[in-house]
Amino acid sequence: MGLFSWLGDDKQTTITQEEIKKESDFSSFKDVTDYIYDKSGIVDLDKRALTASSLQQYAVSEGVYTTKEFIDAMQNKDNFYQDIINIATVNETFFMRELKELEWLVSYIKELDRPLKILSMPCSSGEEIYSILLLLKIENFDINKLDIRGYDINSQAIEKAKNARYNEHSLHKIDTDIKDKYFTSIDKSSYLIDSSIKIIPKFMQQNIFELIDQKNIYDIILSRNMFIYFDEKKRELATNIIANLLKSDGIYIKGHADHISQNQSLEKIKYGIYKKLN
Ligand SMILES: C[S@@+](CC[C@H](N)C(=O)[O-])C[C@H]1O[C@@H](n2cnc3c(N)ncnc32)[C@H](O)[C@@H]1O
Structure with a gap:
C-alpha cells in the first residue's frame, strides 16, 4: 500500500x-x-x-x-x-458526537416546526448531519422540509459524506436497534445509511474563509471542532463569518473544545449554544 x-x-x-x-x-x-x-x-x-x-x-x-x-x-x-x-486536515468525527447539543437542537427544530436552512461547517464526512436527521426521523419529524448543507475544506471527506458509507468506528455510539433499522450492512465492516436520510443533505467542498461576503442565510449553523486548528486571529474572523451567515435569531452551536472569539451579535443561551441578536 x-x-x-x-x-x-x-x-x-x-x-x-x-x-x-x-x-x-x-x-x-x-x-x-x-x-x-x-x-x-x-x-x-x-x-x-x-x-x-x-x-x-x-x-x-x-x-x-x-x-x-x-x-x-x-x-x-x-x-x-x-x-x-x-x-x-484532521477529519475525525463519528455519529452522535457531543450528543447533548444535538438533542437540544432536535427539540428546537421540532418546536419551530417550519422549513429551516441548516449548515454544518465543517461537516467532515457527514456523520454530524446524518445524526441530526436520524434523531429527527426517529421522532417522526418530516425531514423533507429541511434545507440542510454540509461544507468542508477536505474534498475526500465530502465525497465520503455523499457516499454515506461508514465503518464501525463511525457508528460506535449508535444503538444496535437503530443501526439495524437505518443502516444496511454492505460487508463485514461498512454500512450504508437509509436512502430516505441520504437524499436530504447537500454536501460541498468549501473553505469557511471564502464565505466572507455572504450574509443572513442560515437559521442554524453547527461549527464544531474546527476552531481547535485555528489561532486567535483566524478564530475571530471565523466567528464573524458565522455570525454574518446567520439570520437574526439564528442558532450557532460550537464544539466542546472550541474557543470562540467575543462577538457582540452572538449571545450564549446555554453550554455550546448561541443565538444571533437582532
Ligand atoms: C475534527 S473535524 C470536525 C467534524 C465535525 N464537525 C465534528 O465535530 O465531528 C474538523 C474538520 O474541519 C475541517 N476544516 C479545517 N479547516 C477548514 C476550513 N478553513 N474551512 C472548512 N473546513 C475546515 C477539516 O477538513 C475537518 O474535516
Whole structure:
C-alpha cells in the first residue's frame, strides 16, 4: 500500500524519508505552511512532524523538490493544493458526537416546526448531519422540509459524506436497534445509511474563509471542532463569518473544545449554544 492511499489509487507512492532528503530542499518549509495558514487558517503545520513529512513526500511524488516549487505548485498545478489540504486536515468525527447539543437542537427544530436552512461547517464526512436527521426521523419529524448543507475544506471527506458509507468506528455510539433499522450492512465492516436520510443533505467542498461576503442565510449553523486548528486571529474572523451567515435569531452551536472569539451579535443561551441578536 502506498503512502497516499487516502488520495486515491492514482496518487499512491512509496517514497521514503531518505529519498526525500536526498532529492529535495525544503529548508524554508515554514513559507509553505504560512501559505496554507493564510488561506485555510490551519496553524502549526510545520510543527506537526508527521504531517509536514507527508506533505513533503507527496510533493516529491509529484516532482516538486523545493519550497519555491511547492508554493508555485499550490498556486498553479492542478489538484495539488486540494491534495495538500486533504493531507493537512484532521477529519475525525463519528455519529452522535457531543450528543447533548444535538438533542437540544432536535427539540428546537421540532418546536419551530417550519422549513429551516441548516449548515454544518465543517461537516467532515457527514456523520454530524446524518445524526441530526436520524434523531429527527426517529421522532417522526418530516425531514423533507429541511434545507440542510454540509461544507468542508477536505474534498475526500465530502465525497465520503455523499457516499454515506461508514465503518464501525463511525457508528460506535449508535444503538444496535437503530443501526439495524437505518443502516444496511454492505460487508463485514461498512454500512450504508437509509436512502430516505441520504437524499436530504447537500454536501460541498468549501473553505469557511471564502464565505466572507455572504450574509443572513442560515437559521442554524453547527461549527464544531474546527476552531481547535485555528489561532486567535483566524478564530475571530471565523466567528464573524458565522455570525454574518446567520439570520437574526439564528442558532450557532460550537464544539466542546472550541474557543470562540467575543462577538457582540452572538449571545450564549446555554453550554455550546448561541443565538444571533437582532
Ligand atoms: C475534527 S473535524 C470536525 C467534524 C465535525 N464537525 C465534528 O465535530 O465531528 C474538523 C474538520 O474541519 C475541517 N476544516 C479545517 N479547516 C477548514 C476550513 N478553513 N474551512 C472548512 N473546513 C475546515 C477539516 O477538513 C475537518 O474535516
